[in-house]
Every structure is written in C-alpha cells, then in structure tokens.
Amino acid sequence: MSGPLTYICNRRLRVFLAMMLLGFYGGGPIVVFSDQSNAITTSSASTAQVRTEPEGKPSLRAIRVQKGPEIDGRLDEALWKEAPAAGPLWQYDPLPGVEMSERTEFRIVYDDQNIYIGIWCFDSEPDKINARVMQRDNRSIFSDDYLYMAFDTFHDHRNGYIFVTNPNGARYDQIVSNNIFLNSNWDGVWRAAGSVDKEGWKAELAIPFKSLSFDPRKDVWGFNISRSISRKVERGRWTGAKPHLHTFHVSQAGDILGLTGLKQGLGIEISPYALARMSRAGQDTDMTGDFGTDARYRITPKLSATLSYNTDFAETEVDQRQLNFTRFPLFFPERRAFFLEDSGVFEYGGLPVTGRSTGLGKPVIPFFTRRIGRDNNGETVPLLIAAKMAGRAGKYSMGFTDAVLEDHNGLGVRNVFAGRVARDVWEQSSVGVITTMGDPNSANDNFLVGPDFRYRTSEFLNGKTFEANVFALSTNTDGPSADSGFSYGTSLAYPNDLFRANAQFIEVSDAFDPALGFVQRKNVRGYYTYGSWNPRPTSVPWLRQYHIAYRTEHYTDRSNILETAEHRITPLWLELNSGDEIFVSYIREFDGPDNDFTILRDLTIPAGDYWWNQYRIGIDFASRRKVSGELSASYGDFYFGDRWRVGAEATYYPWKRLGLSLDYAYNHVSFPLGVADAHIGAGRALINFTTNLVWAHLVQYDSLSESVGYNSRLIWEYRPGSKLFAVFNQNYLAENLTLTLRQTEVTLKAGAIFRF
Template structure:
C-alpha cells in the first residue's frame, strides 16, 4: 500500500487546478429569472470564470468557440448563466429534449459540483440549447449514475451569436459540507459538429469529466440554507388491468408516500410507504444463448436513488457474478416475472467526515409460500487519502424462501490519478461470506483486480473465486464453484491533423476453471482494428475464440440440447456505424463462425432517426441463425422506440419489443408531464400480445395514471 501511494506521488509535477472566488448577491438584488436571457441585474454581480481549454481533438488548444460562464448565489440557490458563442449558430446540434434523455449527440454544457470537496464524488448537471435536463451522481471518480433526479431549473435560448442557458440549483436539492466554503467544480462544453470537447479544469485527454479529483475549486460559498431539509412526496395511482387468459378485469387505487429529511446537510433519511412501481421503465429484452442466467438492471426509482453508495465493485467493467447486493431481489419474483408489494421501507445515506454510509431496510409482503420478509443492507466506506477507500457491506434476509440468509463483505479500493504524473492506476481486492440456513459448505467469494485505465494505454488483470455454496440471497450470482482469471490490453492512437480521430487495437481474455483447476471456459477476444473519423463514424473488426467444457448438457433452444463434451469455436464480427450526432444514425454488426457442434451467423441492425427536437424514432433487429448437429434454430429480437417530445417537460415515449423465443410482443407507452420540477403526472399503457402465426392476441393490458407532488420545507 505504501509503495502504491508512493508511486501515486511520484513522477511529473501535477498542474494546479483553476480556482474561482464566487460573489454572493448583495442584499436587495433579486435572484435572476431563469428564462435564458442573461438580462437580470444579478448577473452584473456574478463571477466570470476563466476560459475553457480544448481537450479533444487537440489537447491544450484554444476552443474553436468562446464560452462565457457566470456564477453567483444567494442563501437559497446557486445560479449559472452561460453564453455559448457560436460563429455558425445555424449548425448548432440540439435534438434532445426529453427529461434524462441522452445528450451525447448534441451540443451541450455539463457542470460538476463536488459539494463535499472530497475529490471523489459529485453531482452532475447537463443541458443543451433546448433546455433539456439530465442529472446524476458521480461515484468514486469512476461511474455516473443518471438515475438520481434532483429538483433544479433551466431555460435555454438560441441567439444570433450562439445559445444561452440559465440554471438555478437549490441548496435543498444537493447535500454539502456546511463547514467548508469551497466546492470542487468543473464545466465541459461539447461542440458536436466538430466532435470537440472543452473543459475548465483537467483539460487532458487522459482524464474524463467524471474524474472528480481533477476538478477546480469554487471558493467563497458561505451562509447557505436548506430550510428544515424536509421533502414530502405523496403520490397516488389509478390502475386498470385486463387478463384475457383468466377472463377477468380489475382496477385498484394505490396511494403512496415518500418522505426525505436531511438530518444534517450531509445526511439524508428517507421513508417510503406502500411504494408504487407502476410507472417504472420496462426491462429491455435479451436473448440468452448461454447456460447462465442473464442480468437485468434495476429500473425502479426508489432503489436507483442513491444506489451508488451500495455499489460493491467485484471486477472489471460489467462484472456481475458475485454481486453482494442486487436491488431487483426486493419486490420482484423473478421466477414468475411478477411484482411483490413493498409495504414500507427506510433508507439513510450520507457522509460524516471521512465516512460514507448507506442503510436500507424494507418490509416486503408475502408471496406464494413465502412469508412477509424484512430485508436489510448496510454499506460503509472509509476514505483513505484523496481517492481510495476501505469498505464493508452486510445484507440480511432471503426474499424467495422462508429460510435465513446473511452476507458480510469487505473491499479495499486503492486509486491514484498521479501515477507518473497524471496516469490512473487502481488496485482492488474484496471478500464475501454468506450464511444460510441448512448445510454449511464453501460459502465464500473473493477477488482482486489491478488496472491501468488510461487513454493511450489501458490494461487490467484480475482473479476471482466463487465458492460452490456461495449464496447471496439479496445479491446476484449465476455461476458458482469457479475461479476466473481475466486480463485485457488496449492501445489507442490519436493521429494529429488527420481525417482519422482514433486508431485502436485491443485484446481481452478470460479463463474459468473449477476449484480443482479443471478448465470450464476459455475466451480470447481480440479487436484487430477500430477506426473512428473526426465526425465519430467508426469501423471495427473483432473476433472471439471460445472453449466450453460441459459437464452436463443444456437446452440452448426448445428441443435442442447440447450434450456433455468439450467444444472449441470462434467467430469474426465486422461492425460499422455512423456518428450519433447525425440526424440518421446507423450501426450494423455482422458475425459468422463456428458455435458448439455447428455454426452461427449473427447480425444486428440499429437505425436511429433524430428528426427534430420533437421526434425521435429507432428500430433495432438482432438475429442469430444457428445450425448444430443437435438441431437448427433462429432467434430474432426486435425493438422499436418512438418519442414525441412537446416541451422539455412534456413527452410521450413508446417502446415495442418482440422476440420469437417467447413469441410475444410487448408495448409500453408512457406520457409524462412535469408541471414543474418535483410535480408531475404520468400515464402508462402496458400491453402484452401472444404472437403465433401472425395472430396477435392481447393477453394482458394495464393502464395506469399517477400523480406525484413534492412539498419542500
């Protein structure tokens, strides 16, 4: 550990981050009206930030367009007025407008606030020339959680010189350290038609905006008030359901209550009663060609809010086997794809000094033969230095049986962004142990990962082990009794003054053995070449060679069983795509090769049409044609999205999905009207159809209307 910290401090001297001292609005000067005009007297008293610096495509160069950023505050809120000048205003790209929709294809402004000045966690707010709102939480310098929704205000307006946006962020919305007058801060502007990125701080290609440790400082923040810190959010839903298979229809009215109280400016307690998930987003369907259970991410707001505090990284990006806590285990019967009522729940999250913590307790109703259950999880992290931490996690309860289950885990995350001056390095180790009623076996899991995730070079190496009887009842595990060794290496070039923006090659490999070191799976996946031009269009050639040693047969498709044996197979995949900033964006993937005892041909086509800020449509088709000795089959999965966005506060989103494995089509249509931030109406229409020989028969329909209101004190 001492060697690691020494390496972090060694090397080239690190540049001092920029600093700006804020001016508070004088008494008698009204807060600016958020209308996108910058003509209020308040802006005359605001602090004007220094210039931005280009990061991409040319590190350290002046931006192609000027940006003026003004910041001021009073006791209630922080105010920002930003004039994004543009010499060709008719070429500004701004097609996104839906709340929390992706703004990556657009010209946009993103703002980072490290309100505890801990150099690792922050709030992020993004907007564009349409006044769209996207917000979220940055956790541990490495991940962005867009599921967090705060109450804040913004308006934007196009001008002959570019575009203007104004923002007001109430202090009731964000936690902060009241004893410190300094916040970490960064701002990023993207000029999308040039694929250009500019920042106030950390203007280096090896850093990302979410590297909170690289942010600059805002000083002079004093006398901030949050009232008594109480938000009361009552809601109610009216639902009607028709089930054709059971020949019945029924309706119900469900009131719900959420209460949030800031015990201190840095600690929040939340209470939910009769939690309502009727307006939650539907799962995105997947087709499973493996013998292991698929992972579906959480979509419910109650569990997504502050979810980052419960994160327990167990490996590289996307690793899920062995997660100690997976909130979809609560309030959801995965065996029957059915919702289980949550009667009440409580949550406390926050920071006290160097300690970060989160505690969640939920009372779940009984279902099938399972009694009502109390389920709990606790997570604690102790900050070490500027970027590292030591953590503990504990869970209790089994939502799918009447037995008992508990888990204890610990993790150590050592991170530096100062290796050799400005390079990032991470060392991570973790351990878990479960206790379950019944026979005792190998119920432990552990792992470690060393990574060097940088722009020009990126590499990682890790080992993990999951015991045969490891059973996290509130977590996720789909393969036990295995040891996994994995590694990756990527090299990226950024040619200067060339039509190519990125040239990249990579290699990823993993080996899975049983605990007796007998091979079970082997994967070698090279990216021979990936090219990306200045606009963002790309071409890639990938391969994947695999070995699977089956100790038992498994049914890969209806009536097609792959028998016990060793199988060696591989596939080549060619991918080509256009930049998402284009009005019509296309991505095509074509793959072919051997597969178990035969061959496979796979394809994916994605078409996205951003007609205007009011209309977005996409079509996606995935197909696998498999020919095996044991039988032939073809899987198809289709997705269609249609979004009508009338204003930044009023949208109608429709999502259709079809797959020929379940022979069903799902329809989800959601009308959302945000009367003002914190007050909204939502109407949801879910419809499921059985599809057999093109005979569409609706077997379940569900209509829901929901109103939610937030009262702040």
C-alpha cells in the same frame, strides 16, 4: 471456420492495413503517432500561436444577489454582467490541452434559495448547432451540443453532483461517488433553459440549495464544466484537459469561492402519491386504487434518511428483452428509482452494480436490489414499508436499506436489510465492509458479510490513473439446507489514453449464496485480462484515434479444469474525426459443459469440449447526425455447428419534438441435426411536447416467446419535482402473422413534492 468469405475478408483487411501504414489511404503521409498533450493535426496549426492550458487549478468567485434571474436561457439581466466571468475551456479531444475552437464563458451567482449558472457558448456557425433532445434523462443528450457541470459541494475531491443541459434546456443529472461511480437515476429538483442566437447558444440553470447536500460552514465548492461541439466532435473542459480524465473526476475540479450564508432549510421532503389501475387478462378485469408516500429528512448536511410507505413502481419502464445463447443466467439491471437513487454507496470491491463492466461482467453482486420486491418467478411482491439512510459522516460514507415485504407464497411477511460503510483513506482510496441479512423468497435466514479495499490515484507514472481493488465475502444460510460459502477476488485497472489495461481474478465457492445478491456462476475461478494501444495519429486528417486491443476471459472450476474461455483480438478499431467508428474482431471461444443443455427452445448441445471461431465486423455511425446507428455482422463456428448474426440499430431525429429508434438482431444457428432462427427487435418513439411533458412508446418482439409487448408512458413534470404519469401496457401473442391480445394494464399516478 474456413472458406471463400474468410479469404476475402482477410485479404481485404491485409490490403487496407498495408495502405494505411504506407500512408496511401486518403492520400495522407506516413502516419506518426504521438502522446503529446499539445499535439497539432495540421501543418497550418503547427505554425500558429496556440494557447494551452496553464498549470494549476482555476477558481471563480460567485456573487450573492438579492434576487436571482428569470430562468429563460437569455442571460440578459444586469446581474450577469456584474458577475466575474470564467473561461476559456481547453480541449481534451481531439487536441488535449489546446484552447477550444469556439469561446466559452460562464458566471455564477446565488441568492438565499438557489445557485445560478449562466454559460455563453459562442459559435461562429450558430445555424449548425445540434439540439435535438428535450426529454429529461435521455442519454442522447450527449449527441447534441451540451454542457456538463460537476459540483463538489463538500470540497472533498471525491463526491459530487452532475448537471447536464443543451440548447433546448433539456436536463440530465447524476451523482458521482469516489470519483468513479456514476448514478444516473438520481432526479434532483432543478431548472434549466437554453436559447440559440446569432452569437451561439446560451444556458441558464437554477439549482435549489434544498436539492444539494453541503457543509454550510464552507465557502468553497469544487467545480468543473465541459462543453461538446457536436458537429466538430470537439470537447473541452475548464480544468484537467487530459483525455484519460473525466469531468466527473471532482478531484481535478477548480474552485467556486465566496459561497457564504448558505441554508438548506429544515431538510424535510414529503412526496405523496395516489394511483388508479385497471388490469385485464382475457375476460377478467380488475380495478384497484392505492396511495403511499416517501418522506425524507436530512439528519445532518451530509446524511439523510428516507421512509417509504406502500412503495410503488408503476412508472418504471419495462425490461429490455434479451436472447440467451449460453447455459448461464442473464442479468437484468435494476430500474426502480427508489432503489437506484442511493445505489452508488453500495458499489463494492470493483464489482459494478450499474453500468458497463470492464472485467468479468457481473460475476458477483453482493447486494442486488432487484431481489427485493420480486419472487423467484419474477412476479411483483408489494413492499409494505421501506427505509433508507445514506450519506457521509466525516471520512465515512454509509448506506443502509431495510424493507418489509408483503406475505407471498406462504412465507409470511419478510424483512430484509443491507448495509455498507466505507472510510476514506489517502486522497482517493477507501476501505469498507458490506452486509446483508434476510431472504425475501425463502423461510430460511441468510447472512452475508465482507470487507473490501480500493486504492486509486491520478498521479501514477506522471499523472496517469491507476486503481486496484480487493474483496472477500462470506455467506451463511440457516435452516434445513444450512450451509456457508465464500467469494473473493482482486482487480487492477490502468484506464489511460495511449495504453489501457485491466486484470481481474475472482473465486466463488459452490455454497456461496447471497440471498440479496446476484451470482452468475458458482464453484469457479474467473480470470480476465485486457490491453489496448490507442495512438492518436498526428498527420492523418480523417483519423481521430486508432485502437489495437486484446482481451481474454477464462473460467475454470476450483480444480483448475477449464470450463469456458474467450480470446478476442481487435486488430482494427478506428475512431474517425467525423465521429464514426469502424471495427473488426476475431473471437475464439471454448465451452465444456458437463451436461446437455438447450438453447433457442429446442436445440440441444451435448456435454463435451468445444472450441470455435467467430469473425465480427461493424460500423458505428456518429450519433451527432440526424440519422445515426450501428451495423454489425458476425459469422463462424458455434459448438459443433455454425452461427451467423446480423444486427442493426438506427436512430432518427427529424426534429427536436420527435425521436424514433429501431433495434433489430437476427441469429441463425445450424447444427447437423437441427436449425434455428431467432429474431429480436425493439422500436421506440418519443414525442416531446415540452422539456417537461413527454410521451414515450416502446414496442418489443422476440421469436422465442412469440410475443409482442407495448409500453406507453406519458410523463408530465407539472412543477419541479412533481409528476403525473399515465402508463399503458399490453402483451400480445404473435402467431401465424396475427396478434392476439393477452393482457392489458392501465395506470394513472399523481405525485407531488413538498419541501421545508
């Protein structure tokens, strides 16, 4: 691609970089980069007495009380004053190892039922505390002032529980496995409250022992806590204040001492539900009712089993719409809580099931639970019964899932199974195996098995993190189309602050067919490399961190003939002290389809070899602001034509009880024999009556399906762990600026939880 736009962009970029390097941009001096743990960014600070994080891991003694405090966020009971205090917290961003600019103290007490955490977040400007989120499990909580707590309840330095709260007492929780995998879909039963006063803000948490797995014979738990001061874009933690580490790395946690006489009860949890549903399509109306239950039993302190009868997923949010500009299938993540709760144990071979990938995306997932309960057309298949067992036994972690599906498409009742076992080796490494059996959407039998090994250390090259993975999988299918196939691969990761690098290789045979897994491409070899240099300038007051990055992704067939390729160079990626980010990228891509294929409904791309160039620029406005979002644009070649795209994301929090967001993208593709436009957008509105009662709305539109979808969910947690749902879904045909209603569904669902 060439032309005036390219010349102007390149000229401005050269001028901007030259000004930065000469130190004229913003009036700053010549830039000096540093990887020192105690860097200071102002001349006045360099002469002040600065406290830095001491060596070793800290500890705090928890105090047993007869009766725990009232959870109101005020922390004014006498028992809090009698408990020893811990603190301060040390910055990991922007000044690693330096004491946070605002003081933080915390205390821990416990009784027969709960462990309680009280945190004092002192603030010299309490009127500027950011507290907008009230909804549970809303990721926007990380844009507020917040506290993030990690508990290593077995003190194994690998696994733990995460609890997050803000000044409103909003809740967000996770499970961490092997110091790496975070599962945000675990919904523990716990309480939180917060308050803001002239001293700053306070938080108070009560976590029932029945919500946690732990060894009652141990009196020490691992613990770490971090705090974010939103307006300053400042973050710190109790221990391990290095930017390449995370608070969920429980291998870096401090200790809670004195936890004696803890009890979990009988370890029985029963969660029944009942629902009523009305569906209408055209003139046809269908009224149904149903009921079911989940029963969980804690076999040992580390291992639990769950049995689910007539499993229902009515409260699950609908999928987010996507547009496909490739010849390969799109990936839609699992959203059903039943399958997500223990999904971390099935993470395998460095191939992430949930969250973003730092490699080839999701080329292979050996066990993808979205295959269970949906047929090949995406239609729901009811689960008659499902069973899970997950947890640990000694040095072994394990997970097993078995599901029986209702008769569909003439296949009869189908049974599927998945199992995963891994053994801890060394401090943070593991070796394991995974297997799946059955095919939910075929009369054939299907079998998958494969070992994997993960090596991980946080002591590489003087305290840096390094990880390596290797795996091998085999599948076998019985029946008229009997066949067997394989996949194997390896990956390396160096995820540190000044320099980051990743590499991955994977091969997938043509006959590799995991019936309970996901494979994006077959008969391929994939190669991925990434490297970035990420200095933190010490003398540019407006700049937090600068990134220069390069990544490449190549796929060949198994004869090493190139199929697709992407080179992405990011010469300019700035993280500002304000929290804003600016980036510019150049992308060169290749595709060599053997057959014609169609995109955007009626644009045909003939077989052939194509190279093209794209240029992308964007700005990300800090999410701490009342109005935040992202603007991006890209322009360049596309196969034998041109493509340009503009995208916008905006979030607005006028006050803590209302949140609004809008995402929109417009694509224009021009070929010599055709032109196509594609629009896709989504709007969300969130009404927070309280932290336990929220009303969420989602409207989606895309021009390819010419349809509008509306999803509304009223969620009331009327007591901890027990919820009521009212779900309303509608789908409209959008033609000629008019909307025609096609389908409506209304569901009322009541659930409860009983624990013994």
